[in-house]
Amino acid sequence: MIDVLAGVGSALWLGVLTSISPCPLASNVAAVSYLGRQAANPRRVLLAGLVYSAGRALTYVLVGALVVTSILSVPSVSFFLQQRMNQILGPVLVLIGAGILGWIPFRLPSTGFTDALRERVVGRGLLGAGVLGILFALSFCPVSAGLFFGGLLPLAISSHSRIVLPAVYGIGTGLPVMVFAFLIALGARGVARAFRVLTGFERVARILTGVIFLGAGLYLILTHLLGVNI
Secondary structure (H helix, E strand, C coil): CHHHHHHHHHHHHHHHHHHHCHHHHHHHHHHHHHHHHHCCCHHHHHHHHHHHHHHHHHHHHHHHHHHHHHHHCCHHHHHHHHHHHHHHHHHHHHHHHHHHCCCCCCCCCCCCCCHHHHHHHHCCHHHHHHHHHHHHHHCCCHHHHHHHHHHHHHHHHHCCCCCHHHHHHHHHHHHHHHHHHHHHHCCCCCHHHHHHHHHHHHHHHHHHHHHHHHHHHHHHHHHHHCCCCC
8 A cells, every 4th residue: 555655655756856847847838838829718727727838738648558558468579577677777877867857968850840830729718728738748858858768767667557646646747737727827927927937846856856856866776676675
């Protein structure tokens, strides 16, 4: 039971951290603000934010479920991971932790969504909001890619969780988005202030998460690769 709660809590935390990382946070605020300008009333803004968040969450669930199911469905790969997961996970966590802390710069190719595409998608109302969420979710930034592929997926694979942990992760990515949708719906002047607060919190949270990743990775390397008793 404790392991289950720890896995769910970790997936939720990784989702929230993904959503407030600089690149996703900026795209989320821009998307919700743009959707809000298209809406006629506050309830419509909240609904658009909810549908946008659902689109993002659904994308993470589908991608996560596809990857985890594909890996676990191959008996040889599944058996190998069951035997060697901790040995593989150690170096992976160290690399991801170093990447999160900015020690290892890496870039991902940009999908380059155009303004024309955004206009066409958003012009389709709530359906467009959901599609916009899917599009932005697929445009992984380096930090969000590291958290998803290097943090969530190994956790889901080791737990044999095809749906639950990716779903919890998706919910986590939607929570900050809904906060901004709520503020925009109220016409709050504190949106910019909330953005600055979240940006400051993200720096602390990212450093803390990076250190935890490094510590966990080094522990797994020492105990499962080098055979050190700790």
